[in-house]
Amino acid sequence: MGIVHDGQGEHELGPMEHSNAHIYYAREDLPVPNSFSCGTEEGSVDRAHDVPEAIEGERSVKCVRFYWEVNYDIFLAKGSVVNTVNYVTALFNQSAVLYMNDGISITLNQVFVWDVASPYTGTTILEQLTYFQNTRNSFNGDLAHLLGLAGGGGRAASLAGLCNPDNDNSMCYSGISTSFSNVPTYSGSVFVVTHEVGHLLGSNHTHACAWNGNNTQIDGCGPTAGYTEGNTCATGPIPPSGGTMMSYCHLNPVGTNFLNGFGPQPLAVITNSVSAAPCLITCANVACGTVFGSSASNITTTSAVLNWMPASSAIAYDLQWKQVGAASWNTVSSIAGTSYPLSGLSPWTGYTFQVKTNCSGGASVYATAVGFTTAGNSLSDGLVACYPFNNTSNDVSGNGHNGTLDGPLPTADRYGVPNAAYAFDGVDDRIAITDLNTWAINNEISISFWVKALESKGNLIVWAWPDIASDRLLVSPHYFHTGSNDFAWTFGTYDGTGKCYYTGYPLYGEWEHYVVTSSTVSNTMKIYKNGSLFDIEQHAGSLTDLDRTLYIGGYFLANFQLHGSLDDLTFHRRELTAGEVTQLYVSGTPCAPRITVAAKVFLDGPYVQANQLMNDVLRTAGLIPGIEPYSGLAYPMVAGGSGTAISAGVTTSAGNNAITDWVVVELRAGRSLCGARYAHRIAATGRRCGGHGWCIACCVRRNVRPLLRRHPPPQPLGCDDRCTDRALRVTCCGRLHQSGHEHLWHCGPTAGGDAHDPMDGGCHPQRPGEVRRWIERPRSHPRRHRRCGAHGDPFRAIPRGGCEH
Missing domain, CATH: 3.40.390.10 (Collagenase (Catalytic Domain))
Incomplete structure (x- = not known):
């Protein structure tokens, strides 16, 4: 914040409300101030008579x-x-x-x-x-x-x-x-x-009849605006340069001018009163101010940064810290600033610290101690239950806290993968977990989940039943119970230290990630949204009665049922750090994380250079989503090595039923994908970056995921980047290279008016089948191309969504 006098008037720099942005503005451009009024009555003790200025x-x-x-x-x-x-x-x-x-x-x-x-x-x-x-x-x-x-x-x-x-x-x-x-x-x-x-x-007010040694007014701003007080006296003048701090001139056009201060007579009264x-x-001799606002940030497995607000009269600070439960403190003396980097800590361990102020004339007492918990070695530390909802309500953390499904149906997750989340109808769908009494989450808990709420209502994610207002476990995003779209997080007493409640935020009907935490070590309750801190309260509750049923999606009351989709629900018996929350948001749950494989692995995986054959190791190892694109063709798919369960009629290498595999490549905003094949790079457009290489269609939009064909496909119009947001399928195709079949897909330079190399020589076999017909439409002019191995139709346009053999 700052003030600038530039010869053209006065300007200010200050923060905007509810924003990290700042605004720079001219003072004269501000609107007329508000109509504040003071309810303080005129005093019976008159200290203004005969008081020197x-x-x-x-x-x-x-x-x-x-x-x-x-x-x-x-x-x-x-x-x-x-x-x-x-x-x-x-x-x-x-x-x-x-x-x-x-x-x-x-x-x-x-x-x-x-x-x-x-x-x-x-x-x-x-x-x-x-x-x-x-x-x-x-x-x-x-x-x-x-x-x-x-x-x-x-x-x-x-x-x-x-x-x-x-x-x-x-x-x-x-x-x-x-x-x-x-x-x-x-x-x-x-x-x-x-x-x-x-x-x-x-x-007194400057319009009180108590000034000038004769019980008159200093100014008449109050009466002019309709405010009188005390004894009746003549209305005072309106000061042309604006009023002072004890006036009502802010209610008049002249305004209150802070540069006028209190004015001589009110200031004399105040000065004498203080003296x-x-x-x-x-x-x-002012005592050192006590430190407040202590907190820990940048918490890792072995370190944290300890912070506190500056105290009055401080010249340095002393810090004490220890592991929770330890008998003695570790002391760091004479810290010049208001933060201290602490290292050498143990993973998943609670610590507490306190700070006192040192001044020239002494020191303050230590402020109230504040706690924090370091991150675990992995997100599996303290994991109680994990529900990826991949067509099952079972707990896959290894702890066996399986849920009983009652109504929710499998649906696509946030990546569009079918049967990888559950849809709740908002009426009576729920999942029941009956062994909450074995969870050991009385004082420390973190709950993470992805949700796509379709309306603002109860939308209970978890709810311990029977519900006890003084001992409640409840999480509800987009909670519409008080007339606005809110977030309700309760762990313990509903109307006290167990409540963290965020009022008023928008409903977009999109997938959102939330993490809620409650910790008696840090004495905080927190809500994170999409990896960032959404709300924090400086208190923590505790849960006493765990001998209840935990319902996912609501129970008993239709108004509180979840209407939307839920995925990747996890419970930890510790407070997750901000870094771990980000890890959950970016990488997924510890029990079913997303697998990131380089494009080169995808490209090299199906084709073995030595024997010039395709292999299916990625799919049979369960690394490729086992249901795409076959579900769109109505072919059932069995992941984990058994491949497709289809009739023999679709196993041929020719025709629209020829089997091909697809893989998912995810791109972040503003990123390009380069796939390597024989050390040749491919640009984001899908064109090669020198030499012969594989053709990969990429999009640089936000979080799009092309589905890339990786077995020898039918040959369409060459490399075609068909990009749409989110659910995006891009066929990556090319034509045979003249030297043989070792380059399955190839985008060559323009030649002869085409966007591809001219086709020389005969048709070369490809595995696992043979190319029966190849059709290409030139960009600049129509012409026929050689057709080999089988009879086919003359040149015709290829449909946008399909490729032919």
Whole structure:
């Protein structure tokens, strides 16, 4: 964030809400500010009479320490405790700039964030302040400030907040928004928190009849906008240069000018109030701020980066860490920054760490310890159950937690492979698992799955039944129960520490990958979507009663049944790291991972140079999807070595029924595929890159997967890149090379108006069958070509979807 004065006016650089992008804009282009109003009543204690104005540049020698409490609605808007703390800390810093410009030193002593439903449910600023006073009987600071989104304004309890024997009089509430502008640009959020604190520090509104030594107004902005208070007096003037921090001039065309600060008289009241407060300490003796916002990132099997938010007055930090359950801490002293790379850890092990602040005058206490778990050696570590749903509901992790199928039907998975996922009808389809009591997932759990939801409803992926609100296990993407499309993740108490709930996100009706985690070690619940962190809450639940049935797809209530397709469901009894989540998203489940084979392996596999014969080792080894393309031809296919189960009539080498094999090649966005045959490369267009080579049709669109023919096919029009997104079949064909049959498919240079070499010599045999007829349509002009070995029709166009022998 920054401010630029360039001679043409004032410009600001700041982050955009809900985005990683930043915006650079002119201050004068901002719209008229909001209509904030303050509910603080005019004080009975008048400190403005006969008070000398503060001397410009004079600073208070005492510091006011603040306790800030953040309501649950702000946490929901920001998505995590870390994001919330970052936001309100930045907001406090903006307010601190305004106070420091006028010589008042303030510091943020502690931030408390409600990451579960709070008692602050009022709809007015008075209700919110009252709830705050009734709930918070003590706090870590001189003044306490509650922030929330409700109310549309602010209210301070009194004009005598400092050192008041009744804590209720040292509290205020501010209704802020989810964004602000950098000082000195006006924004409602910065104004309201600064304004309400000004009341607690002793200042009335500038339109109160309490100023100038004669109980008159400093300005008339409040009455002009319809707000009067206290004793009746003449309406004051409207300041042409804008109002000050304790005015209502933001409701007038002149606006509130942050460059005007508090103004001489309100500042004198505040300065004297701070200087006279006996409970305040001097700035030099301000205690080290306590570290908050600690977290671990970049977690691997043996290392992690430990992070924390900067604390006030810090010159260095001390770190202590240990394995969970260890008797003593390991200490790292005098760390200059706010992160530390920790190495030498053990895989799949829980660790905890704590940080304290070192200042010139002493040190803080250690902050609350934070935990994390290192990654496993593999995704098989801690794997409880794995359901790839390849036409079965059995657990293939080796633990035997098999499911009982009741209704779901096999369907294509996210790659289009048939019978590799299950479709749920949204009415009563489900899979039941009855041995949940053997899973040992009471405190640590991660659940991964792919889902294609067709509508927003209950869409329960897993649900432990009978359902217990205080001991619930439930996962539901695209959950429509409160009027919006949400994500519900519950592990333990529904309305407390066991709930992670993301409100409002779009339904696209496409395959999506999710991972949910809950860990008492890290004290977090998380939701990942498509490999990225979607939501995090700084608490964790636990499951007590495992003597229940785990239902996949819902149970009992039609509104909560899954309507869509589900695939690759896994359960781990540990918290997966961010890196492991990415691995699941990219590579698939540990029990049925996708097999990536280089194009050269595909090309070399069927053809043996030594004996010039084809072999079928890839398919018989089960490495090729066993059902394509035969399902499209209505031929049943048996994977794993038995080949096709078809009649003898389709085993010939001629005609449309000639058997050919297909393989899947997956391409990432912007990538090209080069296949090697006799060390010759093939470009992304399918044309050779020098010499004779195999022809491979490739697409560079997103996540397309050409199906490439790999046995000697009938000969069509040469290399034809027929590309469509997703379910894409590309026939890779060519013609015989004049030197013989060792080059099965070949795309040669243009010659004689053709896109292929002219055909010289006779027809050469190919295995496993012979080419009976070869037909080619020239690009530039029609002509007949030699036909060998069998009678055939004259030249005619080849259908787009077919090749002939």
